Amino acid sequence: MMKRTVMLLSLCLLAISARAQEVTYALPSTSITVKVDVRQESFFAGPYAAFAKRMLNTAVRDKDMVTTEITRVELVPRTEADPAAWYTCDGESAALLSLSAQGLVSIGGAEKGNGVSWRFRPGPSGGFTGRGLTEPEKESTQIVYETVQTDTAVVQVPVEHKILVEKTLEDKASDAADMILAVRKDRYNIASGNTDASYSGEAMSAALKELDRIEKEYMSLFCGYSEVRRQSYTFEVTPSAAVKNHRYLVFRLADDGPVAEGVKGTPYYLELQPEGSLPEESQDKRKVKGAVRYRIPAVCKVTFSKDGLPMLQTRIPVYQLGRESILYLQSK
16 A cells, blocks of 8 residues: 555656646747937917017017927837747756747746826916016096086086006007017117116126016017927837738827827838748647747848838847747657
């Protein structure tokens, strides 16, 4: 009885040992990280833009607008395990899994990456409150006829009344334009010495700087102003052998920044062109003792383009577009 128990335990240990010798591995896959730097300019038209040409003889933009442009692109290839190409091999073959340069990746599991937000933060809102010193009201004279009793008759006598009325947008623009012209005149007089006060050295420099600041503040009411923001984005593209033309939409560039598919905007693509003819993939999918599978990457010309117009080109080896084969360590 004791001998039978020992034999059963030995067989169980052998079975466990045999299973422990199996190693799970995955073939490599190439993904391409597209790093993009974006510059966004938000322009806010001045409230007096409509009067700039007539009052200051200056042409200005009269509508708010947002413009976005790409300033830098970088393509970074990365190697990872292909979740569609998992295999097992025996312990004798597992030693070759360290030869990752030949296309072998050993990994125990795959984790999904976190989502990435591709939009700009909420855009800035323009405002001109506090710019300029224009009074909101002006004094206006109205003629009012009052009834006056005389010795011989009752007559209507015109009487002037001073009242405060709210200034129109044109009135405010006229005040701002007068201030700008006055500042320019004062700056010219100080710089040329055509003034009763004497300015020299630091005093002249400080006076001219203050006049420049005042002019710039008032001019913004006509010319508007811009806010510029810069932001970086990262996109991932994983080529697939199932895509025949190897053309992938990376993102669309809209006014508020790079956005996902389904939104209007200029499309940016990543196109891959394998160099040379690709050999047929090995059809031997069976588990072979004393053998491991591996991939030879296909070198591809990669082009990053703006709606078909090339912006950046490079060469990248892509594993999943190459050849898959078997390395036999012993005869079949």
